[in-house]
Amino acid sequence: MYLRAACLGWRAATEGPKAKGNSGSDRRFKPCQWILLEEVFQSKGEEMLLVNTNTSRFLRRREYSGERTKDAIMAWINKKLGPAMQNLTIVNEAEKVVTGDDVAVLAYVHDLSGAHSDELDAASRLEDTVSFYQTTSPDVAKLFHIDPEEKRPSVVLLKKEEEKLTVFDGEFRVSAIAEFISANKIPLITTLTQETAPTIFDNPIKKQILLFAVAKESSKFVCILKEAAKSFKGKVLFVFVELDNEEVGEPVANYFGITGQETTVLAYTGNEDAKKFFFSGEISLDNIKEFAQDFLEDKLTPFYKSDPVPESVSREELSNIYFLWHY
Template identity: 25%
Template sequence: MLITLLYALLVSSVIATENDSRPPRLNNTKAAEAFIDSAEVVVIGFLEGEDSHGYKELIVAAKRVDSVPVAICTVKEVWADYGLSSDTLTLFRKADNHQENLVLAEIEKLESDGLVNFITINEVRYITEYNQVTAVGLFNSEVKSHLLLFANRGSEEYTELKERLGALAPEFTGKFLFVLINGALQSNFRSLEYFGLKSQDLPRVGIYDGDSDMKWLLPEGEITTDRVREFCQSFLRGELKEVKQAGAETKTEL
């Protein structure tokens, strides 16, 4: 009798754990807005139900990309508020106020690996570490101006500078994407060379403007919030266009 009771409790515990691990349900627009506002990057599966094409794959993908909160919305009145009319996986990010839609009906072979790729490629944050995966999302963004922090992972200032500039980034939402480039990685040496830098020159801060394909460096010195803020504002005022670009043969900085 005791063994049967313990077994029943164990089974119910497992079921409860499985249920608790399922993404939360968003039943109205207010709940959806609160969820979107809860993190820098979130994903909502706008699906008719658990039998929908892509539901099981999304559950698997959500467990693999646990850095991005995932929720489900089956209420079509809410879908309309986000311009959706069919089953869609949507990623919302604050860094550039962007909504990236993946219409599931348009995908013939839908796999969890593909959904993981969709999430990780588009996981642009207030400060995003540059690599081959995140580069796709960064350069596909409508925001073409990048504030670049070049720093060597493992250095004393790496974490502090990442947090400092990450805290500044919200001030420039829609104007800049803040990007961290780890100068200790050989795969990033070309990015450093593009700015006329070497790993031993770091940390440094630069701006790259994708629209004009121009680039500048913040002058050497302490990388403070005020200096970086003023550097960004100088670009927005158009003042950097008169300054010689970084990486030029005779390098002149602001």
């Protein structure tokens, strides 16, 4: 009930407890007898540890970190209730996947059961926001731009954003497949909105490079960061924040200490020991790539907000009057 009251996406995806025909016995509205032990057993936001007060049963559950929209929540629920991976053997069904799914992974295999199928199924259970399919049909493979004559198993990731098709070329193992999907499932650069915020700030990739710009001047800078992002997949998240967006952009800019509407690029560590690093110079592809590489290698100097440094001051006086802080 509390989640339904607070979350617009959940409210849109579920029928109200007072709706006609609802007896009030729907278990979605009665998550009772479970206590969250997050404060005692820290899981860094990736999983939640719960205990049942009736049976003393312990349970680990991943926190939902997808978009707060009806379609995204329903897709996540359906995946949790159904099989993590589905067989795709009919062309008509495959066409619906190609045009309908935001992010889909298809494996072209010899058999729909066996070692390769098990590896893909295990990888699918690590991803809540990606749809997984496998097929033995050459016609279905063609729809996903896989050459039927290629060596099997073949895996591709299809998404609606730039770089619509990405081909997996690693070893067919759970860890390699999961790493490939994690690095390629997100857009090259994500525009920060209320819906996309969870996919950014709850992402296991904590290092971020943020572009702050007003909408009408952003296109040329967004293109530069998109191109740079191709070299840092799975390592750095690239985010665009609209400075003139009163709902999201302005509060986030204030959080990072950015005033006015001047185009700004900064790097942010995004973890408990959060630090920010401001980019200076011309926003060009080479400069942004160099900035991102230095960020990964910890070569940048963090920004600390402080009073101006006096021209002449002793070490003791400095320690007493100088206080550094960051957001």
